[in-house]
Amino acid sequence: MGLIGAEVIHLAMAGVVLDLPFRADLCQQNGFLHGGVVGAIADVAGGYAAYSVFGDGDDVLTVEYKLNLIRPATGERLRATSEVLRAGRALTVCDLKVHAMREGEEVLCASGQQTLMRMEVVSA
Numbered sequence: 001m002g003l004i005g006a007e008v009i010h011l012a013m014a015g016v017v018l019d020l021p022f023r024a025d026l027c028q029q030n031g032f033l034h035g036g037v038v039g040a041i042a043d044v045a046g047g048y049a050a051y052s053v054f055g056d057g058d059d060v061l062t063v064e065y066k067l068n069l070i071r072p073a074t075g076e077r078l079r080a081t082s083e084v085l086r087a088g089r090a091l092t093v094c095d096l097k098v099h100a101m102r103e104g105e106e107v108l109c110a111s112g113q114q115t116l117m118r119m120e121v122v123s124a
Helices: 034-052
Strands: 007-012 014-019 058-069 077-087 093-104 106-120
Touching: 007 034, 014 034, 034 058, 034 077, 034 093, 034 106, 058 093, 077 106
Parallel strands: none
Antiparallel strands: 007 014, 014 077, 058 106, 077 093, 093 106
């Protein structure tokens, strides 16, 4: 998150919002934010959303995610949101959305779903 400049702007039980300002060094050859960056902020948003419903002493690990890149990621910044769809004892499923913020409007550029595993933190 620090490397790409993303930050949490809202965290609630079972939901999170991240913002990533546009940076040319994160773009691919056509000037769009790279799909890997879009995937990274979607994955992190889902991880924080899942983590928000876990108990003390639990950690989170992504098992899989599927993301459709719907439109080019261009604009002043990207906003990734995630919502927990189901929190289970072992696995949690989250909805993922990434919007490009363009001239005051939100344009959906990616949508997906993620499965995360609840892990017990083991101290050494």
